[in-house]
Every structure is written in C-alpha cells, then in structure tokens.
Amino acid sequence: MRAVAAPNNSGRPTSIVIAGGHSAGHIEPAMNVADEIRRLDPATVITALGTVRGLDTTLIPARGYPLELIPPVPLPRTLSLELLRTPGRVRAAVAAAGEVLDRVRADVVVGFGGYVAVPAYLAARSRNIPIVVHEANARAGVANRLAARLTTHVYTASASVPLAHAQPIGIPLRPAITALDRAAARPAALAGFGLSPDRPTLLVTGGSQGARRLNEAVLGAQRQFADAGIQVLHIAGSKNPMSAPARAGGEPTYVVLPYLDTMAAAYAAADFVLCRSGAMTCAELTAVGLPAAYVPLPLRGGEQRLNAEPIVAAGGGLLVADAECTPQWVASQVIGVLSDPPRLSAMAAAASQAGARGAGVVLAEKVLEVAREHNTRS
Structure with a gap:
C-alpha cells in the first residue's frame, strides 16, 4: 500500500473542492479522484462544484458528494454577442465560486475542465488557494489551458498533452476497472x-x-x-x-x-x-x-x-x-x-x-499533500 501524506496540524479537517462538471468525461475522473481521497483520508471534507447544465446534478449526488451550484460560463470560440456577454457572466460565476470556497474553507481546488472550472480557478487564484489540474483529453480545453498558467500542479492523461508543467499520469478510473x-x-x-x-x-x-x-x-x-x-x-x-x-x-x-x-x-x-x-x-x-x-x-x-x-x-x-x-x-x-x-x-x-491503472491514487495523494500544506499554514 502506498504511504498516505502526514495529517495536518491546524486542528480543522482538510477541505477539498473539486470542479469538474458538465460532461461525464469531466465528472467521472473527478469523482474517481474524490473516491480515492476519501479512501486515503476519510476525515477530509470534499465538496463538488457544478452547474445546472449537463450531468452534474445527476451524476455527482449519486456518488455521495455534496454539490454546490454556480452559474455556468460556456466560453464561445467565435466573435459573437455571446462573447461580449461573457465577462459579466464570468464575474458572477467567480463570485459564486468564491463564496463556496470561503464557506467550506477550501485548502485546494482540483479542476478537471468544463464550464465550472474557470470560475473555480479564478476564485482560488484571488484567494491564494492552491490549484491542482487534471486534463483527460489529448487536446486541452480553454479552462485547463488557463489553469496551467496559474499553477505548477498540472497532470495529464499522456505525455503528448501540450500543457505547461504537465506530468503524465493517466486518467483516474474506478476501482472496478483498475x-x-x-x-x-x-x-x-x-x-x-x-x-x-x-x-x-x-x-x-x-x-x-x-x-x-x-x-x-x-x-x-x-x-x-x-x-x-x-x-x-x-x-x-x-x-x-x-x-x-x-x-x-x-x-x-x-x-x-x-x-x-x-x-x-x-x-x-x-x-x-x-x-x-x-x-x-x-x-x-x-x-x-x-x-x-x-x-x-x-x-x-x-x-x-x-x-x-x-x-x-x-x-x-x-x-x-x-x-x-x-x-x-x-x-x-x-x-x-x-x-x-x-x-x-x-x-x-x-x-x-499503453494503459495506466494508478492515476487515481497518484493524483489523490498529490491533492492531499498540497491541501495539507495550505491547511497547516492557514
């Protein structure tokens, strides 16, 4: 069995916010990491951040995690009226994400991309809360390309993913598969x-x-x-x-x-x-x-x-x-x-x-390490 990082000394539980919503491709690895964190340290408080769009309200509660909803912020890829409306929507979503981070006293934000990730990343950055990123796809989305500029804790499915600071580990999977x-x-x-x-x-x-x-x-x-x-x-x-x-x-x-x-x-x-x-x-x-x-x-x-x-x-x-x-x-x-x-x-x-079975454990251990460092200092 792999060693578990030492517990924090702050007197309060470690608090982790996971942002990976909208599609099953974002939600599934996010919940798999949450399961590994809970297995390694059952005392850790895990909160999922999501939106009303997509599968968040269906898949996340079914896995047993509290879900906090914020406004969705899809990012248009072309010049349009929707693009002009985006800054205001981002500000509202960042404010909502920040309220959640403050309330649960988040020690780390773990992002997997998707609509919910950008507000979570920006809210964490403004509060000096560390960010851990996982990119499951061969081509990173807008959210994780942004996040790779905000943190050095970047993990990818393979070595071919062109993100700054990327460390390839595979994709977190369910224990039934691994x-x-x-x-x-x-x-x-x-x-x-x-x-x-x-x-x-x-x-x-x-x-x-x-x-x-x-x-x-x-x-x-x-x-x-x-x-x-x-x-x-x-x-x-x-x-x-x-x-x-x-x-x-x-x-x-x-x-x-x-x-x-x-x-x-x-x-x-x-x-x-x-x-x-x-x-x-x-x-x-x-x-x-x-x-x-x-x-x-x-x-x-x-x-x-x-x-x-x-x-x-x-x-x-x-x-x-x-x-x-x-x-x-x-x-x-x-x-x-x-x-x-x-x-x-x-x-x-x-x-x-060509496969990897241990990504969930690797990422969970890293998240706990980063979270506990922040928890001890705060």
Whole structure:
C-alpha cells in the first residue's frame, strides 16, 4: 500500500473542492479522484462544484458528494454577442465560486475542465488557494489551458498533452476497472450475459447514449459474425433502442442491452471492442488490456482521434474514420482480428502496455499533500 501524506496540524479537517462538471468525461475522473481521497483520508471534507447544465446534478449526488451550484460560463470560440456577454457572466460565476470556497474553507481546488472550472480557478487564484489540474483529453480545453498558467500542479492523461508543467499520469478510473482481472472474471461475466465460454466475443459500445453509426455497422455485418462463429455483446445506448437479430439454434448469441451501470463485466467478457474513442473509454480499455477498433466522433476538432492514436501506434487497436465504419469494414477488419488468436493476443498485450491503472491514487495523494500544506499554514 502506498504511504498516505502526514495529517495536518491546524486542528480543522482538510477541505477539498473539486470542479469538474458538465460532461461525464469531466465528472467521472473527478469523482474517481474524490473516491480515492476519501479512501486515503476519510476525515477530509470534499465538496463538488457544478452547474445546472449537463450531468452534474445527476451524476455527482449519486456518488455521495455534496454539490454546490454556480452559474455556468460556456466560453464561445467565435466573435459573437455571446462573447461580449461573457465577462459579466464570468464575474458572477467567480463570485459564486468564491463564496463556496470561503464557506467550506477550501485548502485546494482540483479542476478537471468544463464550464465550472474557470470560475473555480479564478476564485482560488484571488484567494491564494492552491490549484491542482487534471486534463483527460489529448487536446486541452480553454479552462485547463488557463489553469496551467496559474499553477505548477498540472497532470495529464499522456505525455503528448501540450500543457505547461504537465506530468503524465493517466486518467483516474474506478476501482472496478483498475482491479479487474479479466481472465479470472471472464467465466462469470460470460455466464451473466448468457454468452458461450467457447466463442470469441465482440463488445460494441458507443457510450451511455450509444452511437448510431456503430450500431448500424455491426447490425449490417451480423450475418458475417454468425458465420464466423463470433458472439456479440452490443450495448446500444439509451437513445438508440434496437433488438437483437434472430439466431437459429446453434448459432452464436447476439445480446443487446440498452445500458450498463458498470462496464467491468462487459470488459471481462470481451475479446475485442468496437467503440468511440473518448478519453475515458481509451483509458479504461488500455487499463484492462482490451484491444479495440476505435471510431472517433467526428467533432470537436478531431479530439477523439488524438485520444486513440497513441494506442493504435503502440499496436493496441485499429482506427477508422466515422464515415468509413461500414458493415463491410467491420466484417473484414474486426472479424479478421477475432479470427486470429495470435494477433488478438499481441494486440491485447500492446493495449495493456499503453494503459495506466494508478492515476487515481497518484493524483489523490498529490491533492492531499498540497491541501495539507495550505491547511497547516492557514
């Protein structure tokens, strides 16, 4: 077990404010770090800062953390009327964030980007409260590019992220993922999904909402998968209802689910994955050593492609453009990998080498160290 930093001597609990809202890509690593902090030091007071936009009010309370809401401040990327209104909105949000920091006597602000991060960073800076930043994406957003100018405590998913003072550690993940032994968990996982232990398994997932492109491509190739003896575990997404294709007796199973609360069992059952390449997906798959065919979402300046490229370069996956992810491509490329056990094994090993399991603990320990220093001085 890693050593825990020495407790503070100020006579009051260490107080940590975590700012990482709006999207699951910001919230999930933020809450994973909060969980690690709580595990290392249960006496620490953790407060989450969020907005009414996005998933903050849904995901954060579900993880058991108090949520303080401030006005959202989306930052326009072009010259517009919205941009002219931004300074006033920023001032209001900074004031609201500052009130929270004062009330909880924050010892550190830990930011993960998103709408809520800029006000939190600016409020902390004006109060000489230290800032710790984590950037999960290959291309840093506006909030974290700003924060990297305000602190030297900057942590990133990989060494390729161009931020000042950046230290690459990976992305904080849930213990269900970091502790997963795929080989040991595989028999129970397959049985739980009604899948055979004797067939290769393809996992298809487009995230919590699903991805129509992936769904259509795999359904279009479902007959070829059946003929090749490959079974499919297809998480279609809550916004993309679909039914499993008919199967004759003795043919490989095709399981369709709308959503899974935790992906650990699906990862244990799978041999290969067809998926988007969001930062969390890439981090989880490499942490558990699962090779994948990555289909980047063709938005946000190609950010998802940047997430997947280092994994593919290391030999841990395939990369295909969204428009080229057709039933024909899936049938030829994905079936080709799943039908070649030595190639599949080599890709799994390469994926594992590209991953990192300990980011949550590393970041939690650093946050506690910084917070306790401030707590002792204040």
